Amino acid sequence: MYTGMSPGDLMLLQFEVEQFLYTEARLLDDRRYAEWINLLTDDIHYWMPIRRTTVSSQTDMEFTEIGGMALFDDNLDFLKLRVAKLQASNAWAEEPPSRTRHTVTNVQILDIDDNGRIIVGCNFQLYRSRLECDEDCWIGSRKDWLQRDADGSFRLAGRHIFLDQTTILSQNMSNLF
Amino acid sequence: MYTGMSPGDLMLLQFEVEQFLYTEARLLDDRRYAEWINLLTDDIHYWMPIRRTTVSSQTDMEFTEIGGMALFDDNLDFLKLRVAKLQASNAWAEEPPSRTRHTVTNVQILDIDDNGRIIVGCNFQLYRSRLECDEDCWIGSRKDWLQRDADGSFRLAGRHIFLDQTTILSQNMSNLF
């Protein structure tokens, strides 16, 4: 647990975590996918479950579980495929490329797991502008696992993405969250 | 006044304030209303005036004043009523429950009032996704009063919510801001 940390150490960790998340978001928006892939651990799980409308007493069914269907359910190989595709110049959903903007807010260090990975919660807003006048906006929360490497830098070891939409109101989700 | 604080103390205060606001927002989005209520002081005033379009020379009339009509004008009892309602399972506006996302940005410590309460300004965005495809988005600024308790933690002693819309473009405001 990180609760034993001094306020100063906590603030420093918060600062480092935020800057890491901003850098990572910037790489995606700048279409620097190769560098983005380098920020991931080999064992990353990148997952967006399907969300459903349920009554309040049955919200245990709100999200599909790991093992059920999902919108993203990627290991590093699948993420590399996605990135390779984005770079392929014939991935038509992104050719001409969209203009994306990943905004990360309400960043909170939630916990440190048994592997020493920092569990970070945040809100996200992914805005996409495409061709002349297509606009999409995806909003939700995320839970990220950050691994501290020997050189002090972070890599992303896990990302669970909880979109607030149920029916996806866009024609695809061809971007990374 | 907080202007005598050292930069280091100011940064720490900023950090604590931000984390408090994020935690509070998270409780609402996670529908943990009982815990949210615990973050409020007994004398909280939670207020959203009505906004009107006026010419620039008459913007003194832009907002209704305290004592006039409002969209929220709640003391703790009214807030408890709202929360009890949200938990009642027959409050149909929120049954099935909406999916909300409270984003808090541009956080600034504006002042410390005579009671030692920290006055905090911020921007907010409250996004709501509901049923299959209903979407609402409320944007504006807030002024919050934070009271530091003996154990060092904060409670919310006041919230003034300045919505940027005049006519509310949604079918209700059944959520907390």
Add this chain to the structure above:
Amino acid sequence: MYTGMSPGDLMLLQFEVEQFLYTEARLLDDRRYAEWINLLTDDIHYWMPIRRTTVSSQTDMEFTEIGGMALFDDNLDFLKLRVAKLQASNAWAEEPPSRTRHTVTNVQILDIDDNGRIIVGCNFQLYRSRLECDEDCWIGSRKDWLQRDADGSFRLAGRHIFLDQTTILSQNMSNLF
């Protein structure tokens, strides 16, 4: 380069930069334009290029360059004109005045340039509510140059605004970004 700074100094700088950007945003949203103008250096360049949809291999053409046409291409004199206009009471695009909300996120100190100016990257969202029910939202990224004055305070020495839209989907851009 700022890379030699200690973590503590970096955090302090980040804090100061964020607060400056929030203050500046707040002045615009509060329509305190005279104070906003005072935050600018004499040699400010305030620029928003035109963005175009291009294929991925030709994104070097995505933005117009300095010297080409732009949406904003202002020196201090032009910015003073804009502000004077906003205060003129007969600038009809803003009479009655719009309600704006400038949100600044993902703030990162990118570099310090040869003149000691701090180069800051961020995402922005400018939301505008107008009359009864007109709404606009502009999203993108910014690159700001901050100059530290002798008294330790900042002024804005440059702002490059990269909007994510190509065709502007609003009837004007009568506000400052």
Add this chain to the structure above:
Amino acid sequence: MQDLTNRDNLESLVFMENFGMYGNSHASCCFQVGATEDFVVRATDWVDHKSGKVDRRIFQTRDLSSGTGASICQVLLNTCPHRGNTVCRAELGQTKSFFCTYHGWNFDLDGKLIAVPGEETYYRGKLDKSRLGLEPAAQVESYKGFVFATLDRDAPALQDYLGWVGMVGLDLIAERGDMEVIDGIQKNRVQCNWKLAVDNLFDWYHPKVSHGSAARVGLLNEDELRYMNQMVILGEYGHAISGAAFDEQKLAEIKDAAAEGRELSGSDNARVWRTTQDALDAMGPVGVRCGGHPNIFPNLWVSAAGPPQLCLRIPRGPLATELWWFTFADRNQSAEERRAAVMIASHIFGPSGLLEQDDGENWSHSTRASTGTVTRRRPVDFSMGMGLDRVLSNNSGQSYIETVVNEHAQLWLYRSWNDWMSAANWRELIDNHSVVPTSTV
């Protein structure tokens, strides 16, 4: 110029939507308290429901030249006769004239075109300014401070239009004291047809379920949600009142107690005004007993059961309705009483109201269903009480129905609506509208 923020001088304006036969109904209402200065409040659109067309904002000015109690608001079309620009974009405020921001034509508070740039140089003196004012409403009349306007010269006079039912409806606010409007109109938009929102105001069947959570958390008294004593009054042209009824004997007791200076409960105290001779003279023996909800046809709800409020159901096309809430208070209340009343009012209705927040989704879902092909094959059900109740009348000529919860007023709404839609003009409506039932309903 007058400061609208000064509550004492506030002339409160409430505009009612016009629709149906376009411009044919008395369609605006204004609560007027004798302000003496110029001002303007822009209010609403005029919607033609037959065609779905909307005319631009109406606003109203008080005529500076008339300082008498008989002075009336101006109701003007917010459209510049030159190219059609909106001449008033503010929602409230003061002005000495209406200045068009396009080419600068300027109109006085009566809508008269008073200044045209280049009148001599460009128009060379040939512009007939007298025919180029802002279009005024065809008729503007007031009833106890509520001002109504219509765009149709052939519409009946206001009191003929309101009839006793409409007048009693307004009396339910006007007669209770020296009323004024509290600053702040709550406005929000629901994706429903406006008629479902009007239907709902007569509906004392839904609260127990729709607002069940308010009862569960103690905001409403669950017992009081069994509405066994209902009184329904149907009026010509579609007006109606439906809801709770006060017992004659109960009112008599209150009257006696008040006369003897005995202490009354809060709710009884709020009913003393009903027992006065003034109220009886104005509203008749049936009117003073009304505890229900009047609708001034087509869309002005007089919400008089709780804190006195008005709510307009303003159509924004067939699938959207804007709700505008106006709140009234007695100017003789103490500051504390006023504050308490405002707190209650702001927590019941409006988009964040603890009651009303649960209404919107029911209405919008019911609206959407009505577009389905199979759904349309089946009629909606209005059978509650149908054919089971008798129309009573007393010596005053006021006819009414006393019964339990029912759907008589809702049916009357849709029947009257059909009358309006079937009539080409006021003449036809006057000749052919449904007769108020006199025997069984």
Add this chain to the structure above:
Amino acid sequence: MQDLTNRDNLESLVFMENFGMYGNSHASCCFQVGATEDFVVRATDWVDHKSGKVDRRIFQTRDLSSGTGASICQVLLNTCPHRGNTVCRAELGQTKSFFCTYHGWNFDLDGKLIAVPGEETYYRGKLDKSRLGLEPAAQVESYKGFVFATLDRDAPALQDYLGWVGMVGLDLIAERGDMEVIDGIQKNRVQCNWKLAVDNLFDWYHPKVSHGSAARVGLLNEDELRYMNQMVILGEYGHAISGAAFDEQKLAEIKDAAAEGRELSGSDNARVWRTTQDALDAMGPVGVRCGGHPNIFPNLWVSAAGPPQLCLRIPRGPLATELWWFTFADRNQSAEERRAAVMIASHIFGPSGLLEQDDGENWSHSTRASTGTVTRRRPVDFSMGMGLDRVLSNNSGQSYIETVVNEHAQLWLYRSWNDWMSAANWRELIDNHSVVPTSTV
């Protein structure tokens, strides 16, 4: 109540859109595995494409009273007969009844109106509850667990409607094992006409280009994207199957290898079921060879070439379509096999699918083009293979076309669509629909 999260007991429901002649097609489909408890899944709208009208959500309940394998889902109109409110707003879940949130009418899982607040007091016992249930579908029938419903009493019986082509289409999932649905329906909205999305499912011409990036990054085998062996089967009323064909000899080899216990490649192993007598009996010699994509007219894609999935193309007006993906698995798979299958399924189709993400923009741009005046002067081109291919048939009476990539099924889709749009009712459609070609196409 049953826990829907318990995969073993999960009764999976898949609803197909109805359009064309309104309510006339068999329009819902449900994969049923014999659950024994009450539950509800709300699914979709009924869209009338002639008028563009939408009826409210259909949901379905399992009848508690029938615990037999023959039990069938209830398919009900999600519209309260009182004012039209939606009685079920959840997307999935369990319930014991459908409670209307407006006035509290309550319906059992068969749609029967079982409780009305104030039935005695307000309705005074006069309400005929028996005529005020939730409207059920006119016909509900199942085929191997896929349940279809139609709103039209005159529609043919399900098997008559499906014909052998529709049945083989469903067999391609039903016959491969003991199938169940995996939790989670991917849903997203594309700005295209639904017919372009259906056209595309027959289209083995586009993958090499549209999904070229998937091939370039190694997700698809570029060689396999040359589809030289195609089989097209056209069915009555618009059903069709189009795509790859398995070689009879290849299937025979697999059969022999399986019989001898020889090790098979993964893909061959996935085809063993085609070589069983059961499959042959069910699907006939042509059916077992189908490696293509069936469409149950109008809009149910049986995606059986990869992981077994269904995709509904649900119209949301003429310019938008919602895609709903249902994924199936064999309940006898190991956990690892299941996990691997899910991973594949979730990466191919759906809005983030590495294949499907590239389809939407092509469809939406092709839809928009179709509204242009000059563009409309030129016909769209469907000439690939037109007039060049012969219809074969075997002793089983199954007729089919063996050829290369072509556009026969796409043309059949539009021709059948035209038949449906030209018919006023089922009688006319039965009399006048296009005859399945028997010689040259």
Add this chain to the structure above:
Amino acid sequence: MQDLTNRDNLESLVFMENFGMYGNSHASCCFQVGATEDFVVRATDWVDHKSGKVDRRIFQTRDLSSGTGASICQVLLNTCPHRGNTVCRAELGQTKSFFCTYHGWNFDLDGKLIAVPGEETYYRGKLDKSRLGLEPAAQVESYKGFVFATLDRDAPALQDYLGWVGMVGLDLIAERGDMEVIDGIQKNRVQCNWKLAVDNLFDWYHPKVSHGSAARVGLLNEDELRYMNQMVILGEYGHAISGAAFDEQKLAEIKDAAAEGRELSGSDNARVWRTTQDALDAMGPVGVRCGGHPNIFPNLWVSAAGPPQLCLRIPRGPLATELWWFTFADRNQSAEERRAAVMIASHIFGPSGLLEQDDGENWSHSTRASTGTVTRRRPVDFSMGMGLDRVLSNNSGQSYIETVVNEHAQLWLYRSWNDWMSAANWRELIDNHSVVPTSTV
């Protein structure tokens, strides 16, 4: 391939919207400077205002095979003849061909279909590629580098269409030097009808009020906003020029001063070109005096009063218009002159322009008003100068009106629009269009 970012080689393309009789007007315009490489710029839609239908993006390619000065742009329908997909999605760039991302049909820069996947294997050699190219514009012609296209074969030749009024309008940019387009088209969308935006370009009445703030802050000279010398020129088919006029004597003085090498003020210096024999030959004695705003009917504003710019008013349905601003500069300017000119241009018009930002709301509010039922009963007022001005003509045959600020050109716009809407084809329009007034207007 050519680098479009190389300004020296830039061939600038400007496309004008087509509407009215669909495809019947000369509808695209292109400023061409003799580039020699292949490229493409996608530009705009073709809108049929009678039906509201939009044809997909037009783009244009330079024909590689023609390297001569007479070479012309290709103007092609951006719709694949196979299923209708958009073949060019970039807004600008270079390409060697147009590759359809759906099935991979490939078109050369003339629109010819050059490659079809599976042409032999799937189409079996039966595809007639020659009839499946991208639809070209029916006519493409240029005038001094401005290229116009029309979809109608029956439209008159370009110069017949433009007439002397349209040609003078274009000359106001073309004759002033060796012009090129500056990189960057400002585009934004206003919720107004396009005709109000065109009406406005003739309107020298509004600046003093609409742009009063620009005057107040010193950007405009308040004195210069009194436009007492106005010249209006009306052209066949709806073209017109309206606005300031230069005094003949003033031009003569400038000519003398320039000839004698005397120093001129900046604004006078910008007028020297008008005093040359070339300009006189091209534009005639009336043309060189034009300081106003030409509109090439229907929607191409030649904004020549300030920095030379073009603005297209592109309809996006009846209630929205896109504004596209193209800016020109003389390639012989110094870098400083160029930079200063760009700074001015980018601050006047466009969505953030200090003038134009105030126009949009006036237009959109005037558009909305026009839908109101009561508002529609009253005509819009165009009476300024009506019946008061005489049409002059000189020996050159150029007829014109000299007067003060007026609304002649605006009325001409709507009258011509009515001519176009009333004609079924070019034959009818040629026969029946309004005659340019020759006596009093």
